[in-house]
Amino acid sequence: MHFSQYKPRRLPPAPRPAIGALPPPPATKACPALANLIPLADIDPALIEEVLDAAFGPDRFARTAYKVREGTEWLPGLSFAALDEGDHLAGTIQCWPVALTDAAGRRHPMIMVGPVAVLPGLQGTGFGKALVTASLTAIDPRAPLPQVMIGDADYYGRFFGFSAANTGGWRLPGPWDPARLLVRTANPAILPTEGMLGPWRG
């Protein structure tokens, strides 16, 4: 298994957005049907950081999720940006190469999904669902690695089938709420019952 297959993929041509700023506060909520998804690699990295700060706050770097993926780069083929109808950046999703290392030292590659970040003024209008759907759909069916994340089961379970049912024996390199350590796979039988989640080092 090589994460290199998730290099940038060419999406269907989209109008080149004028990506230069975050949107003004919305007068009305955006219509999700108008969300335009483009590769995250096409976005200025400074703008990505602005969206993450807005969604998670400036102390986000202390989160355990950052330690899980420490030293890795996000996977361009699975990471997207959502633009609003004015072609302003509305939200982002990043996916990362991680591994669960079991008691025998065997590393099980997984895709870490998130952060999913939607600008506060645009939350609840469908951008989050569009972003997660884009990443999950882009996963190569020939290498359907389990997807792991730290998030609200009420959201990621309800809409995407993530569950904490099989992660009870997993450990993370920092504090975590077991109810928020979620995994999604078509075949839960392949999941190790115990292990430590950390960056994939190929």
Ligand SMILES: CC(C)(COP(=O)(O)OP(=O)(O)OC[C@H]1O[C@@H](n2cnc3c(N)ncnc32)[C@H](O)[C@@H]1OP(=O)(O)O)[C@@H](O)C(=O)NCCC(=O)NCCS
């Ligand atoms: C969580 C987040 C990504 C969801 O994206 P969004 O664009 O706001 O949500 P969507 O419009 O796609 O979905 C809206 C639906 O999800 C529900 N929902 C949104 N956030 C939820 C949450 N944290 N828990 C449970 N349900 C949630 C809404 O109630 C709504 O339900 P409805 O369709 O029945 O009305 C976004 O709110 C966000 O960026 N939050 C701050 C950062 C964060 O916590 N990210 C997730 C951890 S990686």
